[in-house]
Amino acid sequence: MIRAHSVETVRAAEAAAMAELPEGELMARAARGLADVATARLTDSGGTTVVGLVGAGDNGGDTLYAVAHLAEAGYACAVVLLPAAGRDGVHAGGLEAADGAGVMVHLVAEGPEALAQVVAEADLVLDGIVGIGGRPGLRPEAARLVDAVDDDAWVLAVDLASGLDPAGESGEDDAVWADETVTFGTPKPVHLLPAGEAATGRLTVVDIGIEVDEVPAAVERLEWDDVAALWPVPGRGDDKYSRGVLGLVAGSEAYPGAAVLGATAAAEAGVGMLRLVATPTPVGLVHQAVPEAVVGDGRVQAWAVGPGLDTEATDADAVAQLDVARAALGSELPVVVDAGGLALVAGRREAPTVLTPHAGELARLLTRLGTTGGQRGSGSASSSPAADELPAGRPVTADDVRADPLGHARRLAALTGATVLLKGATTLVVTEGHAVRSQADAPPWLATAGAGDVLTGIVGTLLASGLEPHDAAALGALVHGVTADRVSNGGPLRALAVAHGIRPTVRDLLARGRSAPA
Ligand SMILES: NC(=O)C1=CN([C@@H]2O[C@H](COP(=O)(O)OP(=O)(O)OC[C@H]3O[C@@H](n4cnc5c(N)ncnc54)[C@H](O)[C@@H]3O)[C@@H](O)[C@H]2O)[C@@H](O)CC1
Numbered sequence: 121m122i123r124a125h126s127v128e129t130v131r132a133a134e135a136a137a138m139a140e141l142p143e144g145e146l147m148a149r150a151a152r153g154l155a156d157v158a159t160a161r162l163t164d165s166g167g168t169t170v171v172g173l174v175g176a177g178d179n180g181g182d183t184l185y186a187v188a189h190l191a192e193a194g195y196a197c198a199v200v201l202l203p204a205a206g207r208d209g210v211h212a213g214g215l216e217a218a219d220g221a222g223v224m225v226h227l228v229a230e231g232p233e234a235l236a237q238v239v240a241e242a243d244l245v246l247d248g249i250v251g252i253g254g255r256p257g258l259r260p261e262a263a264r265l266v267d268a269v270d271d272d273a274w275v276l277a278v279d280l281a282s283g284l285d286p287a288g289e290s291g292e293d294d295a296v297w298a299d300e301t302v303t304f305g306t307p308k309p310v311h312l313l314p315a316g317e318a319a320t321g322r323l324t325v326v327d328i329g330i331e332v333d334e335v336p337a338a339v340e341r342l343e344w345d346d347v348a349a350l351w352p353v354p355g356r357g358d359d360k361y362s363r364g365v366l367g368l369v370a371g372s373e374a375y376p377g378a379a380v381l382g383a384t385a386a387a388e389a390g391v392g393m394l395r396l397v398a399t400p401t402p403v404g405l406v407h408q409a410v411p412e413a414v415v416g417d418g419r420v421q422a423w424a425v426g427p428g429l430d431t432e433a434t435d436a437d438a439v440a441q442l443d444v445a446r447a448a449l450g451s452e453l454p455v456v457v458d459a460g461g462l463a464l465v466a467g468r469r470e471a472p473t474v475l476t477p478h479a480g481e482l483a484r485l486l487t488r489l490g491t492t493g494g495q496r497g498s499g500s501a502s503s504s505p506a507a508d509e510l511p512a513g514r515p516v517t518a519d520d521v522r523a524d525p526l527g528h529a530r531r532l533a534a535l536t537g538a539t540v541l542l543k544g545a546t547t548l549v550v551t552e553g554h555a556v557r558s559q560a561d562a563p564p565w566l567a568t569a570g571a572g573d574v575l576t577g578i579v580g581t582l583l584a585s586g587l588e589p590h591d592a593a594a595l596g597a598l599v600h601g602v603t604a605d606r607v608s609n610g611g612p613l614r615a616l617a618v619a620h621g622i623r624p625t626v627r628d629l630l631a632r633g634r635s636a637p638a
């Protein structure tokens with residue numbers, strides 16, 4: 121599992137380590153690690169020139185020392201000191217090291233055009249403008265330099281891409297877009313959350329000897345090697361009932377195919393037994409596609425409610441199906457609720473619950489449950505309201521959610537007591553009292569009709585086997601994403617193919633776990 125720690129945790133761990141170490145040792149380790157990564161990238165690309173963008177804080181200090189190492193190794197190195205105070209405005213020891221190594225030192229006073237030329241010549245740019253002490257956004261002089269970076273240069277962010285919110289809570293348009301981020305000791309939330317992940321690029325963690333293993337993480341991400349420990353594997357004493365019976369309330373005359381996708385996914389994920397509650401057309405289709413499924417209400421260990429459910433339908437079959445859906449939501453059994461089922465969510469449920477909205481569904485649900493949006497922003501991510509600013513009495517929009525996905529997911533989790541799995545390029549799993557889980561396993565090709573029905577089948581299977589909602593949601597998102605990646609193999613995919621890919625994916629992930637060292 122990848123674990124990211126809050127800025128406060130990192131600062132405390134750094135302070136504890138510093139108390140035991142000679143002065144400057146942590147920064148020396150950070151700079152050495154940074155220079156090693158930079159050297160490896162320059163070796164790969166054949167690059168020879170390095171420019172460091174240096175801000176006022178210790179992030180700039182790391183950068184100055186690292187550039188000094190690179191100059192000593194023979195690379196042509198320059199730094200641009202961004203503070204208005206020039207040489208007096210940056211880390212003194214770092215500047216001394218850079219001077220001693222023969223690094224060219226430029227000041228903002230030289231003017232934007234001359235500096236843009238310096239930056240444009242770099243094969244590798246070290247972004248040391250701000251780190252965990254930074255406020256979101258870039259100042260104009262920094263933004264101009266960042267714009268001047270050559271498209272082919274490798275942009276290496278020091279600790280985090282400058283301009284991002286270190287906590288990853290608020291999105292920011294004006295930030296460095298890094299090819300790679302070298303962070304120290306432990307990842308920070310911004311590296312794993314939607315607000316910062318894209319601008320972070322590849323994430324490399326350098327060990328500087330700070331201890332955070334015992335401290336709760338702020339954000340977690342399940343990795344392939346975590347699957348074996350979590351996935352329900354039957355034992356010799358198990359039967360189909362003890363492994364978990366899933367009740368799937370899905371499909372309608374309007375959307376019959378969703379039931380096939382959900383049922384196929386559950387069968388492929390290895391559900392002990394599947395009961396389908398649907399109207400005649402989806403029942404007929406599921407009989408063909410998933411002969412293992414049993415039709416009709418009955419005893420189950422968990423429910424999956426909603427794929428292709430038509431809550432507007434009024435014929436007798438649909439009304440009977442909706443009655444079962446409502447009874448499932450009113451029961452004390454675990455439920456995963458998706459798509460049409462979300463319209464039936466009335467508020468808090470005490471039993472284990474996973475809600476799986478996308479941005480639009482989350483917005484509608486929050487609006488219906490009484491949450492309102494803030495002032496409409498000007499359209500840019502950074503000007504949209506945060507989830508806890510709720511004055512204006514207008515509906516929450518999908519754009520509000522996209523501007524602050526974590527805040528809105530947290531709000532729904534607080535209102536319902538449920539685990540909220542918010543779908544997106546990065547899927548968030550939010551449960552009160554737990555570290556946020558963030559999964560980014562899927563290729564963009566998975567943004568296709570029916571993909572959500574497949575996810576519901578997987579998560580339902582995991583709930584029926586007894587997994588906690590937080591684990592079921594994150595593990596389901598991981599397996600869904602990894603399966604999609606394999607099925608896509610760089611090209612288009614269809615949801616049914618993803619459903620059919622679950623079995624070999626789970627088998628291979630379990631085999632990985634068996635061969636991984638304990
Ligand atoms: N504390 C430690 O033990 C270690 C810290 N390290 C480095 O130190 C960094 C944190 O250093 P600092 O606390 O000095 O903070 P930063 O270097 O992140 O930045 C703070 C400085 O930048 C200014 N600033 C804030 N937002 C700005 C913005 N948007 N535009 C321009 N200037 C802005 C502030 O006024 C302040 O002077 C880490 O990210 C890491 O790179 C490493 O050396 C490892 C050890």
Ligand SMILES: [K+]
Nearest residue numbers: 247250278280
């Ligand atoms: K930085």
